Amino acid sequence: MSDKSPFDGVEKRASEGRSLLDLQFKFFCISVAAVSVLILVGLMTSILLQGIPNLTWTLLISGPEPNPSEAGIRPAIFGTLWVCSLCALLTLPIGLATAILLEEYQPRNSIGRFFYSIIQLNVTNLAGVPSVVYGILGLTAFVSMFGLFKTQDRDNGYEIGVRYYDQFFSDGERSIMVPVASSDSPVTKPSKEMLSLDSELNSVDVFIYGLDDPAPTESQLPYAIMDDSEPGRISKKSWYYFSLPLGRGVLTGALTLMLVVLPVIIISSQEALRAVPSSLRAGALGLGATRWQVVWNVTLPAALPGIMTGAILAMSRAIGETAPILIIAGIVYISRAPQNLMDDFTVMPLQVYNWIGRPQPEFHGIAAAGIILLLIILLSFNAVAVLIRYKLQKPLS
Amino acid sequence: MTQSAYPQSDNATMAELDPTDSRKPVPMRTLAAKPVDPESSGPAIRMKNLNAWYGDFQALHDVTLDIPANRVTSFIGPSGCGKSTLLRWLNRMNDTIPSAKAIGDVRLGDTDLLARTTDVVDLRRRIGIVFQRPNPFPKTIFDNVAFGPRLHTRMTKSQLHDVVEWSLRKAAVWEEVKDRLKSPALGLSGGQQQRLCIARAIAVGPEVLLMDEPCSALDPASTLAIEDLIFELRNQYTIVIVTHNMQQAARCSDQTAFFFEGKLIEAGLTTGVFTKPKRKQTEDYISGKFG
Numbered sequence: 001m002s003d004k005s006p007f008d009g010v011e012k013r014a015s016e017g018r019s020l021l022d023l024q025f026k027f028f029c030i031s032v033a034a035v036s037v038l039i040l041v042g043l044m045t046s047i048l049l050q051g052i053p054n055l056t057w058t059l060l061i062s063g064p065e066p067n068p069s070e071a072g073i074r075p076a077i078f079g080t081l082w083v084c085s086l087c088a089l090l091t092l093p094i095g096l097a098t099a100i101l102l103e104e105y106q107p108r109n110s111i112g113r114f115f116y117s118i119i120q121l122n123v124t125n126l127a128g129v130p131s132v133v134y135g136i137l138g139l140t141a142f143v144s145m146f147g148l149f150k151t152q153d154r155d156n157g158y159e160i161g162v163r164y165y166d167q168f169f170s171d172g173e174r175s176i177m178v179p180v181a182s183s184d185s186p187v188t189k190p191s192k193e194m195l196s197l198d199s200e201l202n203s204v205d206v207f208i209y210g211l212d213d214p215a216p217t218e219s220q221l222p223y224a225i226m227d228d229s230e231p232g233r234i235s236k237k238s239w240y241y242f243s244l245p246l247g248r249g250v251l252t253g254a255l256t257l258m259l260v261v262l263p264v265i266i267i268s269s270q271e272a273l274r275a276v277p278s279s280l281r282a283g284a285l286g287l288g289a290t291r292w293q294v295v296w297n298v299t300l301p302a303a304l305p306g307i308m309t310g311a312i313l314a315m316s317r318a319i320g321e322t323a324p325i326l327i328i329a330g331i332v333y334i335s336r337a338p339q340n341l342m343d344d345f346t347v348m349p350l351q352v353y354n355w356i357g358r359p360q361p362e363f364h365g366i367a368a369a370g371i372i373l374l375l376i377i378l379l380s381f382n383a384v385a386v387l388i389r390y391k392l393q394k395p396l397s
Numbered sequence: 398m399t400q401s402a403y404p405q406s407d408n409a410t411m412a413e414l415d416p417t418d419s420r421k422p423v424p425m426r427t428l429a430a431k432p433v434d435p436e437s438s439g440p441a442i443r444m445k446n447l448n449a450w451y452g453d454f455q456a457l458h459d460v461t462l463d464i465p466a467n468r469v470t471s472f473i474g475p476s477g478c479g480k481s482t483l484l485r486w487l488n489r490m491n492d493t494i495p496s497a498k499a500i501g502d503v504r505l506g507d508t509d510l511l512a513r514t515t516d517v518v519d520l521r522r523r524i525g526i527v528f529q530r531p532n533p534f535p536k537t538i539f540d541n542v543a544f545g546p547r548l549h550t551r552m553t554k555s556q557l558h559d560v561v562e563w564s565l566r567k568a569a570v571w572e573e574v575k576d577r578l579k580s581p582a583l584g585l586s587g588g589q590q591q592r593l594c595i596a597r598a599i600a601v602g603p604e605v606l607l608m609d610e611p612c613s614a615l616d617p618a619s620t621l622a623i624e625d626l627i628f629e630l631r632n633q634y635t636i637v638i639v640t641h642n643m644q645q646a647a648r649c650s651d652q653t654a655f656f657f658e659g660k661l662i663e664a665g666l667t668t669g670v671f672t673k674p675k676r677k678q679t680e681d682y683i684s685g686k687f688g
Contacts, residue, residue: 108495279532283594286490287545287601288522297544302535 051368063335068362078337079345086254095265103273127263135327138256145245161241166231172222241340249342268310272303305392312385322349441466441635447501456482469636471650479659480639488524524605525598531590533582541582545601568596588619605635
């Protein structure tokens with residue numbers, strides 16, 4: 001047993017060299033962070049410089065116009081509101097229920113564990129899928145519904161809440177509407193017996209005359225129609241209009257955004273539920289609570305700040321999603337806010353994209369203003385998330 | 398409620414406890430004024446040949462023990478000897494651990510505690526548990542104590558208030574919290590939180606109270622307060638304490654069971670086990686030769 005220690009003859013590293021490396025690494029990290037902040041600041045400044053002069057009341061109030069100084073973003077704002085609130089309404093229950101299932105109801109046997117691992121794997125993978133893919137999926141699954149209805153046109157599928165009319169224009173420049181049974185009905189021929197309604201849907205008497213008949217008098221003019229005039233078919237949709245296939249409406253947009261946002265909400269809710277200490281659950285179980293009572297009374301209230309924060313951040317991501325909406329709805333001329341769940345719509349990022357694509361530089365200016373508006377909405381969402389988290393955590397900790 | 402889950406009494410009322418209290422009295426059991434004979438009551442829980450595993454590791458070997466009703470029983474032994482495991486099997490808390498398994502005959506009265514068909518929720522109402530670290534819910538003090546009654550019964554607001562006050566008085570914490578029932582429970586000190594957890598467990602009206610090292614996370618003053626509380630509660634509930642502290646077992650309990658490596662080495666009257674232990678292992682442990 002020699003008394004030679006294993007440390008004899010080992011070469012020592014100079015500590016000055018290690019300190020220098022430490023300093024260099026710190027400097028490298030700082031410069032990289034500074035570069036990313038500078039890029040962000042540069043982008044923000046350019047947007048603000050371009051956009052602030054164009055952030056006018058007109059922008060908020062009006063709809064699309066060919067003249068850039070009169071154009072507005074109002075239909076896009078309402079479209080965003082409709083789509084995102086519908087998306088939140090659909091996603092939160094499903095996402096939260098899935099997270100509760102995965103975290104609180106652990107399976108006992110291997111089949112259950114296998115099932116759970118499949119779900120978990122899918123959720124984690126889908127969180128990273130580019131949102132364009134969800135747009136294509138939404139197109140197949142929601143817009144045309146896998147071709148089940150053999151049409152993308154709404155009138156050839158299944159509909160409720162819509163009435164079709166054949167519209168005549170009388171010689172007195174009034175519109176006369178004749179209700180027809182469905183969108184496939186044959187074209188109405190003008191006749192005295194047809195049920196005629198004016199634009200307020202009150203019954204009126206029409207005066208039909210032919211080529212050989214005398215011209216209508218002054219009093220007959222408002223409701224005079226020639227017997228060979230051809231009507232146009234129009235539809236009046238009520239607020240509860242619903243059709244299958246879903247077509248390119250607000251509901252489809254919301255469902256597609258739901259696909260984008262659901263994995264994120266599931267994962268963040270799972271994290272929030274996991275963060276609840278198991279001693280709380282044990283305490284509730286020890287008092288004789290069933291698993292559902294533990295979840296509802298103890299775990300969910302304790303996890304609520306985290307869940308709400310995750311949900312709000314996920315929704316703020318949904319507001320900025322352009323690609324899936326582009327595929328679903330496309331660039332169409334939308335002049336008003338959506339009227340029912342199936343109505344055409346546009347969202348703010350899409351409107352900005354539309355304007356940027358135009359050649360006139362003034363449109364780029366108001367596009368920048370639209371971007372600023374979008375940023376304001378996103379920042380306020382994040383601020384609300386922080387506030388809610390603060391308020392819910394403070395009284396009980 | 399026709400059959401109250403709470404300890405009933407013919408003679409004592411809350412007015413006896415606090416003579417200045419003029420509200421409607423809540424019936425409760427008398428506190429015993431005389432010392433109790435530990436042999437005088439039948440078993441509340443009978444255990445025969447209980448074996449328990451965590452996966453492949455056998456934590457309990459053939460444990461046969463009777464736990465007397467309305468007395469304090471303590472489980473002592475070195476770390477890892479299975480006393481906490483045994484305690485947790487008594488109210489099926491080990492159901493939350495998927496690899497835990499137990500075979501044996503354990504009965505509370507007529508109820509087989511280990512059968513899969515037993516209503517575990519009702520079982521846990523009859524056998525309450527207090528954990529090592531105080532774990533009040535992040536709610537108000539009132540809501541913490543009212544949690545149990547709200548789960549199991551339908552009460553009016555005033556009934557609920559009466560039950561909360563009764564439980565907090567029994568747990569000897571009412572005087573300290575009566576002015577702040579609506580403030581967060583997590584704002585209390587450790588000892589107060591543990592007494593709150595005891596109040597919470599009492600509020601559901603159990604027959605048995607299990608305590609898993611209730612004082613190990615507390616300072617000596619709070620420990621003393623809780624030991625006093627256990628002494629006060631001893632004739633109204635069957636209490637089982639797991640403790641590392643032998644002096645605590647000697648102070649608080651009527652019957653002691655000594656465990657080592659998953660086996661029950663010796664069980665008997667506390668005075669007997671501590672002064673005249675029958676087995677050498679017991680004597681070695683008590684005199685501090687190991688553990």
